[in-house]
Amino acid sequence: MIKIIKYILLDILRNKMVLGYAVFLFAITFTVFSLEDSTQKGLLSMLNLVLFIVPLVSVIFSTIYVYNSSEFIELLVSQPLKRSSIWLSIFVGLAGALSLAFFAGAGLPMLFYEPSPTGLMLLLMGLLISVIFVAIAMLAAVHTRDKAKGIGFAILLWIYFSLLFDGLVLFLLFQFADYPLEKAMIGISALNPIDLGRILVLLKMDVSALMGYTGAVFKEFYGTDKGLIVSLSVMVLWIALPLLYSLKKFNRKDL
Numbered sequence: 001m002i003k004i005i006k007y008i009l010l011d012i013l014r015n016k017m018v019l020g021y022a023v024f025l026f027a028i029t030f031t032v033f034s035l036e037d038s039t040q041k042g043l044l045s046m047l048n049l050v051l052f053i054v055p056l057v058s059v060i061f062s063t064i065y066v067y068n069s070s071e072f073i074e075l076l077v078s079q080p081l082k083r084s085s086i087w088l089s090i091f092v093g094l095a096g097a098l099s100l101a102f103f104a105g106a107g108l109p110m111l112f113y114e115p116s117p118t119g120l121m122l123l124l125m126g127l128l129i130s131v132i133f134v135a136i137a138m139l140a141a142v143h144t145r146d147k148a149k150g151i152g153f154a155i156l157l158w159i160y161f162s163l164l165f166d167g168l169v170l171f172l173l174f175q176f177a178d179y180p181l182e183k184a185m186i187g188i189s190a191l192n193p194i195d196l197g198r199i200l201v202l203l204k205m206d207v208s209a210l211m212g213y214t215g216a217v218f219k220e221f222y223g224t225d226k227g228l229i230v231s232l233s234v235m236v237l238w239i240a241l242p243l244l245y246s247l248k249k250f251n252r253k254d255l
Contacts, residue, residue: 001085004076008093012065018101021057025049025105033113040205043118046110047201050126051194054102055133056158062094062137063154067147087250091138091243095131102130118204125197132193132238133158139246142253165192186222193238196231 012018028049036042066073069090076086107123140154169188189195203222222231 001089004086004089005092005096008090009096012093012097013100017061018097021061021098022101022105025053025102026109029106029109033109039114039116040118043110043114043122043201043205046106047122047198050106050122050129051198052162054126054129055162055194058098058130058133059137059140059154059158060151061098062134063141063151065094066090066138066141067150083251084247087138087247088243091134094138095134098130098134099127102126118201121204122201125201128235128239129193129197132235132242135239135242135246139242139249142246142249161192161194165195169195190231190234193235196234200228200231 029046032045032049033039033042036045073086073090077083103123106126110119110123113119136157137154140157141150143153144150169185172188189199199222222228
């Protein structure tokens with residue numbers, strides 16, 4: 001399993017798209033912090049980048065990589081290796097490579113310009129979101145043999161988490177405006193890792209007052225040590241559940 005992980009990790013790190021991704025993140029992060037007169041403004045700009053670009057690249061690249069490696073996967077399956085070991089090795093290789101690319105491209109400049117708790121939280125959320133969307137991409141890839149359908153499904157999932165989910169939440173709030181949904185929003189926010197990451201970073205920036213009463217409720221829960229542990233546990237579940245479901249599908253799949 002270690003040999004497979006090492007091979008996949010080195011193969012991905014040599015990929016021009018991953019190298020370009022790291023260089024792009026480095027250039028954008030360096031430019032943002034250089035142009036902004038305040039590091040807090042730079043972090044807000046980086047927050048939008050992390051929550052939009054990072055999951056998109058992670059989900060598309062991972063899905064394409066799994067489909068392009070179909071012959072390699074079939075070769076491994078023909079060997080006396082457990083399917084679970086093969087699938088987990090691919091996941092660790094993909095997650096590790098994309099996390100390293102994010103850390104090298106965005107993490108190092110952030111640590112240089114803003115080594116504060118807010119900067120560290122944004123870095124942690126970027127790493128977690130990278131891994132989460134690798135797991136989601138592998139679920140999309142194992143769901144169908146058709147490459148176009150798999151990539152389309154992965155992009156639809158990204159659109160849902162990045163764009164549609166917020167619209168559905170706003171629609172829900174407008175429809176039930178007469179009811180106190182502020183506390184219910186704590187549970188609803190856990191249904192989207194991108195929104196959960198945004199809330200945790202914004203609370204570290206201490207701008208929850210701009211979010212009104214809902215922001216106060218978020219701060220009361222997520223701003224505590226218990227809330228932070230719960231939210232990070234939810235992020236880990238967002239990694240584990242898609243990965244375990246995709247592993248179950250892969251073990252039963254006829255290659």
